[in-house]
Structures are given as structure tokens and as C-alpha cells.
Amino acid sequence: MQVTITAVGPDNKGLADPIVHYVSGAGANIYEIQMYDRDTEHLFAMLMRIEWPDEMGSVAKLRDHLQQIGNTRNLEVRVWARDEHQRLPRVAICTTYRTEPPLAVLRAIRDGRLKAEAAVMIGNRNACHSVAEQFEVPWLNIADSKGVPDYSKMESLIDEHEIDYVILARYMRVLPADICWKFAGGRIINLHHGLLPPFPGFRPYEDAFQHHMLCYGSTVHFIVPELDAGNQIIHQGSFNVPPGTPLEDIKRQGESDHEPNCLVEGLRRVIDREVELHFHRIVKTNH
Known part of the structure; x- marks a missing residue:
């Protein structure tokens, strides 16, 4: 399932590493990754688009794991998948x-x-x-x-x-x-x-x-x-x-x-x- 992950928060070192390591370690295929540092606002932002393996559990479980990582790094992490729910967008x-x-x-x-x-x-x-x-x-x-x-x-x-x-x-x-x-x-x-x-x-x-x-x-x-x-x-x-x-x-x-x-x-x-x-x-x- 295609999943989009965003992480935004105060700029610091090593913010992306634990998120990237988690999804890659779970066997996700990373299609796209972009990271930005707005110096004037001291804002870090990251976008990832991945293919999440079905055998690794639901998108909701992925969201829980990444939000826990975000909490430790002072990042707002959002995980969105168009196909997560069987409903109209x-x-x-x-x-x-x-x-x-x-x-x-x-x-x-x-x-x-x-x-x-x-x-x-x-x-x-x-x-x-x-x-x-x-x-x-x-x-x-x-x-x-x-x-x-x-x-x-x-x-x-x-x-x-x-x-x-x-x-x-x-x-x-x-x-x-x-x-x-x-x-x-x-x-x-x-x-x-x-x-x-x-x-x-x-x-x-x-x-x-x-x-x-x-x-x-x-x-x-x-x-x-x-x-x-x-x-x-x-x-x-x-x-x-x-x-x-x-x-x-x-x-x-x-x-x-x-x-x-x-x-x-x-x-x-x-x-x-x-x-x-x-x-x-x-x-x-x-x-």
C-alpha cells in the first residue's frame, strides 16, 4: 500500500534517521524522500512516499510507531494512505x-x-x-x-x-x-x-x-x-x-x-x- 509520511518540527540533528531506519528495516520500499531545513524559521520538514508491506501490519500500526518516534524527537509525524479505509475520500x-x-x-x-x-x-x-x-x-x-x-x-x-x-x-x-x-x-x-x-x-x-x-x-x-x-x-x-x-x-x-x-x-x-x-x-x- 502506498503511504505518505510527513514529519515537521524544530530543526535539529539526526531527525530523519530513526524514521528512515524504521521503515526501511520493516522492508518498505522508499519511492521518494525529501528533507528541507528552513533556516529563517528553524523548521525541519521531511516527506517520504513508501510502499508499506501488508505483512508488516496495518497503516494504523505504522502510524503509532512513527508517532512514538516523533514524540521522542519533538516532531509532528503524519501517516496518510489513500487506501487505508474502505470509504470515499x-x-x-x-x-x-x-x-x-x-x-x-x-x-x-x-x-x-x-x-x-x-x-x-x-x-x-x-x-x-x-x-x-x-x-x-x-x-x-x-x-x-x-x-x-x-x-x-x-x-x-x-x-x-x-x-x-x-x-x-x-x-x-x-x-x-x-x-x-x-x-x-x-x-x-x-x-x-x-x-x-x-x-x-x-x-x-x-x-x-x-x-x-x-x-x-x-x-x-x-x-x-x-x-x-x-x-x-x-x-x-x-x-x-x-x-x-x-x-x-x-x-x-x-x-x-x-x-x-x-x-x-x-x-x-x-x-x-x-x-x-x-x-x-x-x-x-x-x-
Whole structure:
């Protein structure tokens, strides 16, 4: 069974050794291993993707062993396997203002186009609360009155609800590096309301309009710490407009129709296991 292991904590020496020795000593095949040291934050982060032998016991037992190692090294260790449970993958939908992307995702789940379960909706604003109520999905606002999120709450909710994939559905905040590493390996999926890589940032419609573009679009990509989205693109879509089209009309078309459809298709590719993230690159799978 393919298993993803992450370990994050204060930087120190010899943090990776006991984890690597345990999984290799148990006969696991290590497909991928990456380690990072953020000097400015004194943060150590490690990602491993392994094939765990069935004869060595359950993923739950592996998780217990590695978390015990983590406790001795002051590391937060997470062990995730898509196939650990015989159920639909559970998703957390993170939102800010726009209701169209989460609404499209929840409709696609309801109609069976996305074979997943919406376990929780998380917001840093209350604009999408009514969408969660409409589909009877638990809703939690994790931010203060200014919209500043408490990421410890987000982390706890992801663990508590046993989330497989975190969906940033026009979530207009940059996730901190430690959150990205704790749920690394292709578990955080972002909808960007512009074409990447030429139009990153928070105002891609405006930036493209200033360049007199006639083609606009959106991008669904995996979140990768410390790297710009490039090889992590899952799906992109575009639409053309006639010369002279006002920016307001372009944004209306993109936000109301194009972005939600792009997000649903990108999620479908991940949930149906057509693509995965290996070594920060999108790969087609054989599932």
C-alpha cells in the first residue's frame, strides 16, 4: 500500500534517521524522500512516499510507531494512505468570499460526478456559511474579525475529520509553510483564478487585462511549499473574449462559470486517481 509520511518540527540533528531506519528495516520500499531545513524559521520538514508491506501490519500500526518516534524527537509525524479505509475520500473545502467554487464542488459530489465526501467546510469569512448549511456540511470559521486565520484550528480540523484532500476553493490566504509540509505529498489542492505561470498573485484578471489579453483562465494545482506552481498543475482551462470586453464582464464570466467548472474537473482527476504528485511533479497513475 502506498503511504505518505510527513514529519515537521524544530530543526535539529539526526531527525530523519530513526524514521528512515524504521521503515526501511520493516522492508518498505522508499519511492521518494525529501528533507528541507528552513533556516529563517528553524523548521525541519521531511516527506517520504513508501510502499508499506501488508505483512508488516496495518497503516494504523505504522502510524503509532512513527508517532512514538516523533514524540521522542519533538516532531509532528503524519501517516496518510489513500487506501487505508474502505470509504470515499474525505475533503475539506476552504473558502473566503466567493460561493461559486464550493457550490460547484458540493453539487458535483451530490450528483456523483465527484466520488468524495465533503466532511467539513472551513472559512476565514462567513460568506459561504449558507452554502455549507444548504448541503448540511459542518461549517467552521477559523479567523478573527479581520479574517486572519488561526492555522492551528485548521490543522486540528483536518486531523479530526480524517481529511484526505484539502481544497482551497478561492481561499484568499497564503498557507504557512508548516501547514503545507504537514499535509504535503499532493493533499492540498488550490484553485487559482488565473493562468499559471504568467499570471500569479491575487489580481490575475486585472494583470491579464492590463496586458491586453484576449484569453483568460484558471488553474487547479497542488500546493508545494517554497515553489511556484508549474509542474504541479493538475488542470487548466481558458476562455476567449472579444476585443474591447470590459474587465467586469470578463471577471463575471470567469468567476460565475469558468472557475467552478475548472475546479471540479481538477478535483475529479485527483479523486479518480488519474494524477498524483511525485517529486513535485504531476504524474499519470496506473490506478
